[in-house]
Amino acid sequence: MNEIKRLRVFIIFLVTGIMAGILAFILFVLNVSMTVRLYNQAYEHLEFMAKNGGLNRPFKIPDGPRPELNDKFNSKNAPLDRDSQFRPKPKKMPPVHNKGDMMEIQQFLMIRPEMNLGFRSSFCVRLDKNFQVLKIISEDKKSIDDEMIEQIQQVARKGTRRQHEDGFFYCVYPENEETTLVCVMNRFSEMQSLKQLYLISVAVYCGSVVVALLLALFFSKLITKPIKLAFERQKRFISDSSHELRTPISVIDANLAVVLNEQPDNKWLKYIQEENQRMGKLVTDLLYLTRNDQNRQRYHFDDINLSEAISNAVLPFESVIFEAGKKLELNIQKNVRAYADESAVKQAVTILVDNAIKYSNKGGHIKVNVFTDGSRKILKVYNTGSSIKKENLERVFDRFFREDTSRTGPNNGYGLGLSIAASIARLNGGSISCDSDGLNWVEFTMKFR
Secondary structure (H helix, E strand, O other): OOOHHHHHHHHHHHHHHHHHHHHHHHHHHHHHHHHHHHHHHHHHHHHHHHHHHOOOOEEEEEOOOOOOOOOOOOOOOOOOOOOOOOOOOOOOOOOOOOOOOOOOOOEEEEHHHHHOOOOOOHEEEEEOOOOOEEEEEOOOHHOOOOHHHHHHHHHHHOOEEEEEEEEEEEEEOOOOOEEEEEEEEEEEHOOOOHHHHHHHHHHHHHHHHHHHHHHHHHHHHHHHHHHHHHHHHHHHHHHHHHHHHHHHHHHHHHHHHHHHHHHHOOEEEEHHHHHHHHHHHHHHHHHHHHHHHHHOOOOOOOEEEEEHHHHHHHHHHHHHHHHOOEEEEEEEOOOOEEOHHHHHHHHHHHHHHHHHHOOOOOOOOOEEEEEEOOOOEEEEEEEEEOOOOHHHHHHOOOOOOOOOOOOOOOOOOOOOOHHHHHHHHOOOEEEEEEEEEOOOEEEEEEEEO
C-alpha cells in the first residue's frame, strides 16, 4: 500500500509540476515581452526626439493629394479642397485645432497625429556643461516643476544614455561639448498597468496550480485504483493461504513428533521435519508482512535502551558463531537510547545477525557496531566472505529476492527476512540500507530516531 501511495504522490507531483512549469513559462514570456515592448517603444521615441532637437519625429507632406493625410475625417486641419494646386501651403497652424500635433519645423513639415506616441507626456530639456537649464522644449512647460528639473539634472550627471525611474524614462543625448539634451517620457500609467499585469499573472498562476493539483489528485486516484485493487487481492490471497497452511503444517509437525519418538534415527523423517519447519517459518513471515501491510501489526513504542536491546539480541548467537569457526566483534556504545518498539528492534537485529552468519565464509569476521551520530542512533552489521552486486543493493529488501536466482545454494532462505527488517525500520521511524564492495564484504545499516 505504501508503494501505491508513493506512486500516487509521484503522479501528482509530476502532473502538477509539468502544468505549473508550462504555465510559468507562458506567463513569463508574456510579461517579459510586454515589458520589453514598453521599454523599447519609450526609448525609441526618446531617441527620435533627441535626434530631432527635442521635437517629435517629423513627417514631410509629399506632393499630390494624400486622402489618408488630408481627409476631413482624419484631421481637423485638412482643407476640403483636395486638389494640390489649389491647396495652400501650411506654414503655421493654430494650436487650438491640433495642439501639440502640428508645429512649424520647416515650411513643409508637420506631425502626423497617429505617429505622436507619448508626445503629450514627453518633453526635452537642454542643459549646459554645468547641467544648468538652457531651454525647455515642451508644449506644457507649467507642468515641469523644480523637482522634475532637479531629477533631470541628476540623470544627466550619471551620464548613462538610457535610464528609467518611478515610471519616467530618460534619454541623455550629448549634442556637443557645451550642451546636453535630456528627453523625458512619463510612462507611469503604463508601468502601473504592467504591475497589475504581473499581479494578475501571479493570481492566474496560483489558481491554475490549484486546479492542476485537483486534476492530478483526481486522475492519480483513477490511475492507481486498478493497481490498488490488485495489491489488495494479492494481500488477501497471501493472508488467506497462509492461514489455511498453518493448520496442516501444525498437524504434520505434531504427527512427525510422535513418529520420531518411535524412530528417532530415521533421517527421512528428520528431512520432512526440517522442511516442515521451514514452511512454518515462511507462513509466519508472510502473515507478519501481511499484518504490516494492513496496519494490523501492533507496536509498543517507548524510550528504550538500544544498547542493551541489541546486546541481548546478539548474545545468543555467540556460541553459534564460535561453533561455525567465525569471529564476532561487538562495538556497542553504552546507554544509547531510542524511541522504538524493543521486541521489533530485537527481531530486526536477529534477522541481520542471522543473515551475516549465513553468508559469511568459514573464518569470516562479523562485526556489530552501535553508536550515535548527532540525533540519529545507528546500528551496523558487517560480515566478510560474501558480497552483493551494486545493482542489487536496493533490491535486497524486496520480498523473495535472492541473488542466487536458481535458489539452489546452501543458504536455503526464502528472501523474506530483510523485507521484514526493512518494514520494522520504517515503522519505527528509521531506515535501513545496504553497502558492499561487490567482492568481499557486506554491511547493513539501520538508523533509529
